[in-house]
Structure formats: structure tokens, C-alpha cells
Amino acid sequence: MQLYQDYHLASANTLSLPSVAKQLVCLDHVDQLPELQPLMEAAARRWVLGGGSNMVLANYIDALVIKVQTKGIRILSETTDQVLIEAQAGENWHGFVQYCLAQGWLGLENLALIPGTVGAAPVQNIGAYGIEVDQLIEQVQVWDVAQAKMCVFNSAACQFSYRDSVFKRSLPGRYLITAVQFRLQKKSTWQPVMRYPDLSSHPDLQGEPTALAIFNAVVQIRQRKLPAPAVLPNAGSFFKNPIVSARQYEVLLQNYPTLVAYPYGEDQYKLAAGWLIEQAGWKGKQLGPVGMHKNQALVLVNYGGATSTEVRALVEMLKRDIKQKFDVLLEQEPIAVQ
Structure with missing residues (x-):
């Protein structure tokens, strides 16, 4: 089992963000876990990495990253x-x-x-x-x-x-x-x-x-x-569909008759985050190297050279706009890895 130092992760995340892990080790078989345990115990911080498809990686990850590659x-x-x-x-x-x-x-x-x-x-x-x-x-x-x-x-x-x-x-x-x-x-x-x-x-x-x-x-x-990550780097749906009370749904529906929503449990509704984002004018909008996709407003894409800082800036602006327009707080779906 090889321990890599300062390992570059740009090719290991579907947003293609430049990121360097302080340490990285690959787990190819569960039999390696006893050997891996001392490394994990010694690390102050740990992150588990699979396909890197639902993560926003920081520029530098001061942690041991364990890339899981087991098969069967x-x-x-x-x-x-x-x-x-x-x-x-x-x-x-x-x-x-x-x-x-x-x-x-x-x-x-x-x-x-x-x-x-x-x-x-x-x-x-x-x-x-x-x-x-x-x-x-x-x-x-x-x-x-x-x-x-x-x-x-x-x-x-x-x-x-x-x-x-x-x-x-x-x-x-x-x-x-x-x-x-x-x-x-x-x-x-x-x-x-x-x-x-x-x-x-x-x-x-x-x-x-x-x-x-x-x-x-x-x-x-x-x-x-949805754009293929290999063609246009992205992390899939970037925001969760927000869940609101039936009362808030009724208020929104009065103001926005074309609101897209689905019943969710008792007295709740799940709003289509993509619809909210599109109505707020963010579909196809680009800020520098990052933006929301022109065909699917829910997908944040990296047009080339984006960093986690630029992703975070766009996300905060978009969330603020949605909150002001609809009084709904969007929640990021991909995990932020620091």
C-alpha cells in the first residue's frame, strides 16, 4: 500500500477543480484495512473519496484522503x-x-x-x-x-x-x-x-x-x-430541492402560478430547485469560469480553470438571490471538502 504525498486531485473529481491532498492512499481490497488503520489513526483529518462526483474540493486538503477502489x-x-x-x-x-x-x-x-x-x-x-x-x-x-x-x-x-x-x-x-x-x-x-x-x-x-x-x-x-462531466466538468445537481410547509407553498403558488412542486410527506411540498433558479435568471448565467448550465439550471459547471473559491462565490450569490425572491433557502448538495 503506497502513501502519496501532495497528490493532485484534478482528475479525481468531476468538477475538475485543482486540488492537492496532503496525503493519499488507495484501498483496493478490504484485506488492506488493518494495514491502513495506523495511517488513519495517525492522520489529524481524513476524507474518503469514491468517484469524486458529489464533492467540491478545496485548493489544498490538509488531510489523509482514502480513495476506495474495491471491486466485486x-x-x-x-x-x-x-x-x-x-x-x-x-x-x-x-x-x-x-x-x-x-x-x-x-x-x-x-x-x-x-x-x-x-x-x-x-x-x-x-x-x-x-x-x-x-x-x-x-x-x-x-x-x-x-x-x-x-x-x-x-x-x-x-x-x-x-x-x-x-x-x-x-x-x-x-x-x-x-x-x-x-x-x-x-x-x-x-x-x-x-x-x-x-x-x-x-x-x-x-x-x-x-x-x-x-x-x-x-x-x-x-x-x-445534463452535461457529461468528461465534456463539461460538473457535479450533477448542485442544489437540493427545498422542502417547505404547505402554507409557504400556497403563498408561493399565489405569487407564482407556474411553480413546480410535489407533495412531500404530511403538510409539506418539495419545490423544484431548478425552476426557482431559472425564474431568478440564473439559467445559463456565467461568472468567470463557473456558471449554471444553459440547458439545466440546477447544474453548476466549470468552463475551465475554476477553483473552489470561484464556485463558492457563485453559490453564495445565487442562494442570496433565491432567498430574496422566494424567501426560500437553497442547500448545496455536493459535500464541501476542506
């Missing part, structure tokens, strides 16, 4: 209706979704083309088109650095909520996710989830769509709406 997918149990599978944390998320679909393990198709790794999925509780990953997670296996041992978190212990989990809220580097278990459906019990208009109105999904058809439609929609 296996069946734990199987019935005629369901399958329980385990995927290692370093598996590419979209590749994992494709693999499951090819095996006839269904349920992940709405989460196609989300960048990142399997291990990062529960941290952020990723979601898209009516599905959040916690609906499919059985348990998460982690290495607890504080206790120097492997632990298992069932779904309840993960404390999942909208784009959040106990892993995101805990001290950075306390838990290193090593594997995630998913309970998926076979064709006999699978039910399509098509609540979002982009899917319900899609011409290829009329009648009784298959999971593969939904997967293909999601890929097509995301490719049309």
Missing part, C-alpha cells in the same frame, strides 16, 4: 421473487445498475447514469425519478476507524432522509463504507415507478414498460438534460 458483486441469497446482492464500495454506480439489470435484478433502473460509486450512494442517499436508494438498501458494511473494526448498519441505523444519512452527518473519515447490500426484485414482483412526468409521458414507456425500457429512457433523458 455477489449474490447473498435468492428466491423466485427477490435477490439479495452485495456490491463492493468501489464499483462504478452506473456499471452496477447495468449489471443488475442484465442479470434480471430489478429496481435500480430509475437511478441509471448517476455518476459516482456504490459506496458513495448511501452517504448522499442518491435518488432520481421517484426512487431513493434507501428504498433498496438492506444494509451497509463499514469500517469504523474509531473502533478499528467492521460494523454493519441496517437501513434504520443509516438514518436515511432526503439526500442525507448518518454517514454524511458523522465526523468525516469516521466510517469507511466497504460494501452495500441491496434487495432487488425479479420480474414476477417488480413494479415500474413512473410518477415523474419525464417518464410517464415518454413515448417509449407507454403501456406496460419493462425495466430495460425505463433504464434506456432515464439514460436518454439525463444525457439530453
Whole structure:
């Protein structure tokens, strides 16, 4: 196991921000954890890095960065209706979704083309088109650095909520996710989830769509709406959809009849952050090397040479404008790594 000093991370984050880690080590197999433990204990600060797709990296990260690259997918149990599978944390998320679909393990198709790794999925509780990953997670296996041992978190212990989990809220580097278990459906019990208009109105999904058809439609929609990070660096959806009370929703609806929102639990609504941003005039707006994408107002992009300082400046200006116009506070979705 090699320990790198002053490691450049520009190619390891999808926003392509220039960043240098004080130290970096790659975890290729869980058997390396006992060897890695002393390094993690000695480090004053730690950060776990997967695909770097949901992070805003500072210019210099005064910490030990652990890049998780473990691979492997296996069946734990199987019935005629369901399958329980385990995927290692370093598996590419979209590749994992494709693999499951090819095996006839269904349920992940709405989460196609989300960048990142399997291990990062529960941290952020990723979601898209009516599905959040916690609906499919059985348990998460982690290495607890504080206790120097492997632990298992069932779904309840993960404390999942909208784009959040106990892993995101805990001290950075306390838990290193090593594997995630998913309970998926076979064709006999699978039910399509098509609540979002982009899917319900899609011409290829009329009648009784298959999971593969939904997967293909999601890929097509995301490719049309979202820039590929390899072409135009970005971190995907940059802001959470804000959740407001029913009363605040009614007030907003009176002032903005075209407001896009969805019921969320009891007496709450989830507002479309992209709609708010577009209405405030930020869609396609650019400040120096950073801006909000011309086709999807929710996506912050790096046009070339941007730093975390410039990203932060744009974010603060945009949030201030949204607060003044709608009295709604936007929350950044990507994690800021300092």
C-alpha cells in the first residue's frame, strides 16, 4: 500500500477543480484495512473519496484522503421473487445498475447514469425519478476507524432522509463504507415507478414498460438534460430541492402560478430547485469560469480553470438571490471538502 504525498486531485473529481491532498492512499481490497488503520489513526483529518462526483474540493486538503477502489458483486441469497446482492464500495454506480439489470435484478433502473460509486450512494442517499436508494438498501458494511473494526448498519441505523444519512452527518473519515447490500426484485414482483412526468409521458414507456425500457429512457433523458462531466466538468445537481410547509407553498403558488412542486410527506411540498433558479435568471448565467448550465439550471459547471473559491462565490450569490425572491433557502448538495 503506497502513501502519496501532495497528490493532485484534478482528475479525481468531476468538477475538475485543482486540488492537492496532503496525503493519499488507495484501498483496493478490504484485506488492506488493518494495514491502513495506523495511517488513519495517525492522520489529524481524513476524507474518503469514491468517484469524486458529489464533492467540491478545496485548493489544498490538509488531510489523509482514502480513495476506495474495491471491486466485486455477489449474490447473498435468492428466491423466485427477490435477490439479495452485495456490491463492493468501489464499483462504478452506473456499471452496477447495468449489471443488475442484465442479470434480471430489478429496481435500480430509475437511478441509471448517476455518476459516482456504490459506496458513495448511501452517504448522499442518491435518488432520481421517484426512487431513493434507501428504498433498496438492506444494509451497509463499514469500517469504523474509531473502533478499528467492521460494523454493519441496517437501513434504520443509516438514518436515511432526503439526500442525507448518518454517514454524511458523522465526523468525516469516521466510517469507511466497504460494501452495500441491496434487495432487488425479479420480474414476477417488480413494479415500474413512473410518477415523474419525464417518464410517464415518454413515448417509449407507454403501456406496460419493462425495466430495460425505463433504464434506456432515464439514460436518454439525463444525457439530453445534463452535461457529461468528461465534456463539461460538473457535479450533477448542485442544489437540493427545498422542502417547505404547505402554507409557504400556497403563498408561493399565489405569487407564482407556474411553480413546480410535489407533495412531500404530511403538510409539506418539495419545490423544484431548478425552476426557482431559472425564474431568478440564473439559467445559463456565467461568472468567470463557473456558471449554471444553459440547458439545466440546477447544474453548476466549470468552463475551465475554476477553483473552489470561484464556485463558492457563485453559490453564495445565487442562494442570496433565491432567498430574496422566494424567501426560500437553497442547500448545496455536493459535500464541501476542506
